[in-house]
Amino acid sequence: xxxxxxxxxxxxxxxxxxxxxxxxxxxxxxxxxxxxxxxxxxxxxxxxxxxxxxxxxxxxxxxxxxxxxxxxxxxxxxxxxxxxxxxxxxxxxxxxxxxxxxxxxxxxxxxxxxxxxxxxxxxxxxxxxxxxxxxxxxxxxxxxxxxxxxxxxxxxxxxxxxxxxxxxxxxxxxxxxxxxxxxxxxxxxxxxxxxxxxxxxxxxxxxxxxxxxxxxxxxxxxxxxxxxxxxxxxxxxxxxxxxxxxxxxxxxxxxxxxxxxxxxxxxxxxxxxxxxxxxxxxxxxxxxxxxxxxxxxxxxxxxxxxxxxxxxxxxxxxxxxxxxxxxxxxxxxxxxxxxxxxxxxxxxxxxxxxxxxx
Amino acid sequence: xxxxxxxxxxxxxxxxxxxxxxxxxxxxxxxxxxxxxxxxxxxxxxxxxxxxxxxxxxxxxxxxxxxxxxxxxxxxxxxxxxxxxxxxxxxxxxxxxxxxxxxxxxxxxxxxxxxxxxxxxxxxxxxxxxxxxxxxxxxxxxxxxxxxxxxxxxxxxxxxxxxxxxxxxxxxxxxxxxxxxxxxxxxxxxxxxxxxxxxxxxxxxxxxxxxxxxxxxxxxxxxxxxxxxxxxxxxxxxxxxxxxxxxxxxxxxxxxxxxxxxxxxxxxxxxxxxxxxxxxxxxxxxxxx
Ligand SMILES: Nc1ncnc2c1ncn2[C@@H]1O[C@H](COP(=O)(O)OP(=O)(O)OP(=O)(O)O)[C@@H](O)[C@H]1O
Ligand SMILES: [Mg+2]
Numbered sequence: 001x002x003x004x005x006x007x008x009x010x011x012x013x014x015x016x017x018x019x020x021x022x023x024x025x026x027x028x029x030x031x032x033x034x035x036x037x038x039x040x041x042x043x044x045x046x047x048x049x050x051x052x053x054x055x056x057x058x059x060x061x062x063x064x065x066x067x068x069x070x071x072x073x074x075x076x077x078x079x080x081x082x083x084x085x086x087x088x089x090x091x092x093x094x095x096x097x098x099x100x101x102x103x104x105x106x107x108x109x110x111x112x113x114x115x116x117x118x119x120x121x122x123x124x125x126x127x128x129x130x131x132x133x134x135x136x137x138x139x140x141x142x143x144x145x146x147x148x149x150x151x152x153x154x155x156x157x158x159x160x161x162x163x164x165x166x167x168x169x170x171x172x173x174x175x176x177x178x179x180x181x182x183x184x185x186x187x188x189x190x191x192x193x194x195x196x197x198x199x200x201x202x203x204x205x206x207x208x209x210x211x212x213x214x215x216x217x218x219x220x221x222x223x224x225x226x227x228x229x230x231x232x233x234x235x236x237x238x239x240x241x242x243x244x245x246x247x248x249x250x251x252x253x254x255x256x257x258x259x260x261x262x263x264x265x266x267x268x269x270x271x272x273x274x275x276x277x278x279x280x281x282x283x284x285x286x287x288x289x290x291x292x293x294x295x296x297x298x299x300x301x302x303x304x305x306x307x308x309x310x311x312x313x314x315x316x317x318x319x320x321x322x323x324x325x326x327x328x329x330x331x332x333x334x335x336x337x338x339x340x341x342x343x344x345x346x347x348x349x350x351x352x353x354x355x356x357x358x
Numbered sequence: 359x360x361x362x363x364x365x366x367x368x369x370x371x372x373x374x375x376x377x378x379x380x381x382x383x384x385x386x387x388x389x390x391x392x393x394x395x396x397x398x399x400x401x402x403x404x405x406x407x408x409x410x411x412x413x414x415x416x417x418x419x420x421x422x423x424x425x426x427x428x429x430x431x432x433x434x435x436x437x438x439x440x441x442x443x444x445x446x447x448x449x450x451x452x453x454x455x456x457x458x459x460x461x462x463x464x465x466x467x468x469x470x471x472x473x474x475x476x477x478x479x480x481x482x483x484x485x486x487x488x489x490x491x492x493x494x495x496x497x498x499x500x501x502x503x504x505x506x507x508x509x510x511x512x513x514x515x516x517x518x519x520x521x522x523x524x525x526x527x528x529x530x531x532x533x534x535x536x537x538x539x540x541x542x543x544x545x546x547x548x549x550x551x552x553x554x555x556x557x558x559x560x561x562x563x564x565x566x567x568x569x570x571x572x573x574x575x576x577x578x579x580x581x582x583x584x585x586x587x588x589x590x591x592x593x594x595x596x597x598x599x600x601x602x603x604x605x606x607x608x609x610x611x612x613x614x615x616x617x618x619x620x621x622x623x624x625x626x627x628x629x630x631x632x633x634x635x636x637x638x639x640x641x642x643x644x645x646x647x
């Protein structure tokens with residue numbers, strides 16, 4: 001049996017975020033109560049200039065609310081929002097240096113693609129010729145020049161998405177905000193468009209905040225990810241760190257997949273105890289023959305997942321899941337399972353990381 | 359070069375579906391429906407059309423005994439009728455304009471703001487139309503006497519506008535409410551002031567609904583007879599009020615001619631609106647939210 005690699009390969013981050021110096025976005029003590037409930041709870045976030053940060057979290061955790069406060073559609077109850085060192089929280093959406101891409105694109109159906117993109121420039125009192133120039137440039141950037149005179153309803157969802165992006169980019173915003181920009185696209189297109197967005201964002205060096213509930217999307221696009229839960233940021237770090245060193249049990253469960261077992265790990269053996277063990281399925285290694293640190297295990301269920309299989313195992317001490325590549329295993333099959341790495345959580349927080357014999 | 363023939367397409371394309379009993383019944387029903395439509399909707403119109411050009415028409419004959427343009431001459435040469443046409447074409451557009459100026463802001467407020475008494479206002483608008491009109495007009499006339507509004511343009515205008523308030527408020531309110539907030543927010547985000555957002559996004563998107571309301575108001579004003587007669591006659595006769603005296607004083611052919619004239623603006627307006635609304639952006643617009 002071979003060892004499976006971690007499923008989500010984080011991209012090599014190009015620009016290692018430096019210290020937040022003036023540029024970018026700084027949020028301090030953001031607070032919002034809606035309908036009598038605290039939706040955003042004293043939230044701090046700083047995004048460096050040119051950095052792409054994802055707000056990632058389960059449905060209802062307050063991602064959209066946060067983004068709408070940054071964009072200026074919603075007034076915070078408390079807190080400050082600074083864009084490139086300038087306080088913006090007292091400004092209306094029309095006066096903020098940010099541009100937003102809406103989840104359902106919000107293209108104006110009565111205007112052509114070119115008119116949609118040109119509208120922000122028209123408001124800035126540019127000449128017709130200049131507007132036309134800029135619209136064409138940005139349409140070329142999103143490769144949609146051929147749809148210049150189409151109405152939004154006539155083009156596909158992916159193309160609408162790119163028009164919405166172009167309409168934001170043409171404003172040359174200091175801050176680009178995207179609310180689940182890919183959720184209306186099919187799986188394949190989503191991968192392509194997120195690469196497009198990332199490429200354009202890096203080319204133009206725009207500070208960007210993306211809201212998503214798709215961890216794979218966040219992992220593959222972002223310089224850093226802020227994992228949100230119930231109106232707070234649980235952890236704010238690079239995709240690699242988030243996966244390898246989750247600070248809380250919530251993050252460990254939310255990012256990737258995890259075996260959650262009550263107990264503690266001693267010499268590869270789980271003994272009953274008060275803590276919570278988090279074991280990544282890829283850290284459960286299967287061996288055909290007895291192996292030092294591995295315990296006999298029975299395969300109970302096998303779920304093929306395409307290029308790997310998810311194997312449900314019963315060991316004497318616990319039930320475990322493992323990701324395995326290679327030939328399909330059979331229920332009932334005997335094998336030897338080794339726990340190579342485990343995280344220990346106490347009161348929801350990471351207290352120890354144990355790497356068994358490597 | 360080899361010619362490849364597909365043996366399957368030949369016979370297949372020649373086979374016809376046999377006429378089943380089911381499909382015969384269905385087409386018989388369709389024919390029946392069409393005939394009924396023609397008899398009950400087009401029939402009276404056709405009769406009107408023939409009537410307007412008829413000389414003598416003895417009873418059992420399907421067509422008139424002779425044809426003439428005399429009745430058209432009567433109508434066109436009659437000074438009073440010409441004035442009535444002018445009056446109608448003056449009051450109807452003016453009514454639409456005034457009604458729009460008064461009602462559209464209200465419609466927008468109903469659609470976008472939640473203020474105390476909002477529901478009450480909306481319902482009471484309907485209530486004005488629920489009463490028998492004549493009762494309302496008689497009360498109004500009493501008031502108009504006191505205010506010296508009888509036989510004045512303003513008086514007639516008030517009557518006409520009152521008749522359009524429901525259309526001009528309810529339909530545009532629904533149209534405004536149907537404009538997705540997102541689209542307005544996107545415009546604000548692009549840098550537009552609130553006024554600009556309204557002019558560039560909200561209004562154009564609600565326009566089809568507003569046009570429907572305007573057309574209905576125009577027709578309502580154009581057809582308004584009771585109140586106009588009460589408040590305006592005899593100083594201001596419009597086409598429908600003139601109809602009353604025509605029916606009493608002239609042969610029926612003149613009334614037929616007049617009916618056709620009265621219908622022309624309505625039909626033209628309906629066709630134009632129909633084309634604009636169904637063929638235009640409305641159908642497209644609702645594909646994206
Ligand atoms: N106007 C409002 N009044 C009351 N509660 C609200 C209002 N707007 C949002 N909420 C609540 O705030 C919480 C956060 O909403 P938000 O839209 O920010 O979630 P989200 O993280 O974007 O979720 P999703 O991934 O489903 O879009 C939800 O529980 C929602 O019900
Ligand atoms: Mg959301």
